[in-house]
Amino acid sequence: MKPYPKYFDKIRVRADPQAEAKAQAPVCQWDGCHEPGTHRAPVGRLKEGEYFRFCFDHVREYNKGFNYFSGLADSDIARFQKEALTGHRPTWTIGTNSGARSSPDFAQQRSGRAGYYNRVRDPFNIFGDQRTAPRERKAKPLEAKALETLGLTTKATGADVKARYKELVKRHHPDANGGDRGSEDRLRDVLQAYRVLKRAGLG
Known part of the structure; x- marks a missing residue:
């Protein structure tokens, strides 16, 4: 019996994914470092979507000192945080369109009885004159x-x-x-x- 039968020749060992990533990664962008840059780090404010490529040790060091709001005044930071609550979309205070709210049509739509009469059909005229004039039947x-x-x-x-x-x-x-x-x-x-x-x- 052979010490290594033919079946052992067919067994494939999966390559290490980290080793493959290191082989394909660009060189670390830290000054004087020649390690593979396997980790991304954000460039900074107003450059969203752009990244530096660092090795593991240098990306940790970069992240410790990274500040997205560097160079901004405290008032600007507070405004950014407030706008972040609504996803930086515009908002309006309640009641800014007061002209529409005071119109009689709006009042009719809001009152419960008028809303009920507008929604319910009354073929037998149960509600009498309280309803608006019946719509003319549209024939097929x-x-x-x-x-x-x-x-x-x-x-x-x-x-x-x-x-x-x-x-x-x-x-x-x-x-x-x-x-x-x-x-x-x-x-x-x-x-x-x-x-x-x-x-x-x-x-």
Whole structure:
């Protein structure tokens, strides 16, 4: 038996990542140092995103003496710290837009009752005159065509539709017109229109 069988030749040892990083790192930027610069250190204020490259010992020494606010007055430092609370974004004090708050529209929107009436539909007029004027119902294309066939507008109620339907059926029924084909076609259109409006809740 061989002391080193063939299987040992296939075993790979992972390279040390720190050794690879040292080999690829630039030279330390500390004066007189020739070690690999494996650690980054910030350059300073107004140069964000720029870094020095130092070896481990020199980056520790640099960080001990690093001061982001060096050269700034105490008032500037205090202002920077205050702005940092909001991420250096502008802020406004509450109530600066007082003109909008005093307008009647704003008051209407803020009051509980007005807000409730604006949000809730009232098809049966339960709230009476307290609500604003009801919005005109917007008919879908098929419903608008059906209303037009019956000779009605979008303001027509269910009772109006039913009354108009009965009137047109009596007028265009074949028995009342002696079997006139034109009247028969018109009756078919009226029946179809009424079916559409009934499905929409207007019949």
